[in-house]
Amino acid sequence: MKQSLELTVNGQSHELLVDPHRTLLEVLREQLGLTGAKEGCNLGDCGSCTVLLDGKPFLSCLVLAVEAQGREILTIEGLSQNGKLHPIQESFVQHGAVQCGFCTPGMILSAKALLDRNPRPTEAEVKEALSGNLCRCTGYVKIVEAIMETAKT
Amino acid sequence: MRLPRFEYLSPKTLEEATALLGTYGNQAKILAGGTDLLVDLKKRSSIQGSRRWGKKERGPCYVIGLKGVTGLTRLKYSPGETLSVGPITSYADVADSTIVKESYPLLWQACRTFSRPQIRSAGTLVGNLCNGSPSADIVPPLIALGAKARVISARAEREVPVEEFCSAPFTTVLKEDELVAELKIPQPAEPYGWSYQRTTKRTAEDEALVVVAVLLEFADRDKTVRRARIALGSVAPRPSRALESESMTQGKKLDEALIQKISETVAAETSPRSRSDYRRLMTSYLVRKALTEALGN
Numbered sequence A: 001m002k003q004s005l006e007l008t009v010n011g012q013s014h015e016l017l018v019d020p021h022r023t024l025l026e027v028l029r030e031q032l033g034l035t036g037a038k039e040g041c042n043l044g045d046c047g048s049c050t051v052l053l054d055g056k057p058f059l060s061c062l063v064l065a066v067e068a069q070g071r072e073i074l075t076i077e078g079l080s081q082n083g084k085l086h087p088i089q090e091s092f093v094q095h096g097a098v099q100c101g102f103c104t105p106g107m108i109l110s111a112k113a114l115l116d117r118n119p120r121p122t123e124a125e126v127k128e129a130l131s132g133n134l135c136r137c138t139g140y141v142k143i144v145e146a147i148m149e150t151a152k153t
Numbered sequence B: 001m002r003l004p005r006f007e008y009l010s011p012k013t014l015e016e017a018t019a020l021l022g023t024y025g026n027q028a029k030i031l032a033g034g035t036d037l038l039v040d041l042k043k044r045s046s047i048q049g050s051r052r053w054g055k056k057e058r059g060p061c062y063v064i065g066l067k068g069v070t071g072l073t074r075l076k077y078s079p080g081e082t083l084s085v086g087p088i089t090s091y092a093d094v095a096d097s098t099i100v101k102e103s104y105p106l107l108w109q110a111c112r113t114f115s116r117p118q119i120r121s122a123g124t125l126v127g128n129l130c131n132g133s134p135s136a137d138i139v140p141p142l143i144a145l146g147a148k149a150r151v152i153s154a155r156a157e158r159e160v161p162v163e164e165f166c167s168a169p170f171t172t173v174l175k176e177d178e179l180v181a182e183l184k185i186p187q188p189a190e191p192y193g194w195s196y197q198r199t200t201k202r203t204a205e206d207e208a209l210v211v212v213a214v215l216l217e218f219a220d221r222d223k224t225v226r227r228a229r230i231a232l233g234s235v236a237p238r239p240s241r242a243l244e245s246e247s248m249t250q251g252k253k254l255d256e257a258l259i260q261k262i263s264e265t266v267a268a269e270t271s272p273r274s275r276s277d278y279r280r281l282m283t284s285y286l287v288r289k290a291l292t293e294a295l296g297n
């Protein structure tokens, strides 16, 4: 049976009717049209579906939409302000840290979760923060560089 | 892979949750962080899954989410006594706690380094225990600390030492109508030393190959061992203590020769189901490293 729920995504509240077996990823992509969070493995392995719930990184393919009620959901679409890219996004562009782009939203949100708590991380801390995000284009070096550079500024 | 259909029940109290378990029995499953359960349900409902498990065993019709239970404690500490870890307490909750960092460094270290950030935000310690995996990372440290699980049902309440909680791979002592309400972890007696060691497979989840958690309680400052707990994971059908190795430390000061002897004994206390030679070798090596480190920690 569908349940009615209210989700707060990128500061905006949405009223929805959702089946309880639907994941947050499915609802973001299919009901809200927010396709920034990607569906890769759908089993928790790749991190491409990463979103922030109350500032912490979660895999939206392993969260029931009904359980995301009452939390601040941040997806990659909510990062730029008034058409201006977030500094981490800007740095990814500058460093060529994006190849096909499939992993990028998850990488950037994992990085944001880290930098919001720890604005001056070591390289090892950056790598640990990205340990749940796979990049099949193997662009890790540039991704780490892009995040370290943002942390300096 | 998508989740199969189910009804989602959101009890407001643990009493309501146990009443629901009493009503629905094996048709229902508790949902904590979902990082084991949701993966399992997706796999079961996939085409390969329905071949392997058959349609009947596709999974529960009722999922009982604990997120809506009001007033669940995340962490409660009574100085010098016990730490209470609730059923929705995540690894991130523990890693962020300065009290755990100072009073339970072994548990803190295991939670801080657990898996990866997204799994630390969602996954719970209780879920790790209840899933019953032989390679569960947090179970050996809980065993080393002498933790107990408070198990409740609509009928009764009991306490189960964590070392007795798993009975076989992915099987626990929980009955259909029971749930874990709390983990109670006694404060180790000062002075003590600890160590947490693990090595992994190279797979997507980096599942543990060997986990070693050691807690040494010393009689005095010269580090004569009063009580030792050496807990092993992923080297037997269930996480367990290396009792013979533990007894070799009793009343002794650990020197290099004794540590060497224990590391040889401990290999024989394992019963790995696969990659046994390598697992035994690594158990030996990691126990030697853990004992040496525990003397300094």
Ligand SMILES: Cc1cc2nc3c(=O)[nH]c(=O)nc-3n(C[C@H](O)[C@H](O)[C@H](O)COP(=O)(O)OP(=O)(O)OC[C@H]3O[C@@H](n4cnc5c(N)ncnc54)[C@H](O)[C@@H]3O)c2cc1C
Residues within 6 Å of the ligand: A043, A044, A045, B029, B030, B031, B032, B033, B034, B035, B036, B037, B038, B039, B087, B114, B115, B116, B119, B122, B123, B124, B125, B126, B127, B128, B129, B130, B131, B135, B136, B137, B138, B174, B178, B179, B180, B181, B204, B205, B206, B207, B208
């Ligand atoms: C990508 C990935 C990486 C992982 N890495 C690791 C790793 O490195 N090490 C490791 O050990 N594990 C790992 N896991 C497994 C999993 O994350 C952990 O076991 C986690 O602690 C499970 O907790 P949960 O809250 O998500 O459990 P859930 O999935 O919510 O529940 C797990 C099981 O326990 C039952 N249950 C939960 N709470 C209760 C309760 N209070 N009473 C009774 N039954 C209950 C559920 O019904 C279910 O059967 C990984 C999983 C994924 C997807």
Ligand code: FES
Residues within 6 Å of the ligand: A038, A039, A040, A041, A042, A043, A044, A045, A046, A047, A048, A049, A050, A059, A060, A061, A062
């Ligand atoms: S799609 Fe969620 S982790 Fe891969």
Ligand code: FES
Residues within 6 Å of the ligand: A097, A098, A099, A100, A101, A102, A103, A104, A134, A135, A136, A137, A138, A139
């Ligand atoms: S840029 Fe292609 S997966 Fe990372």
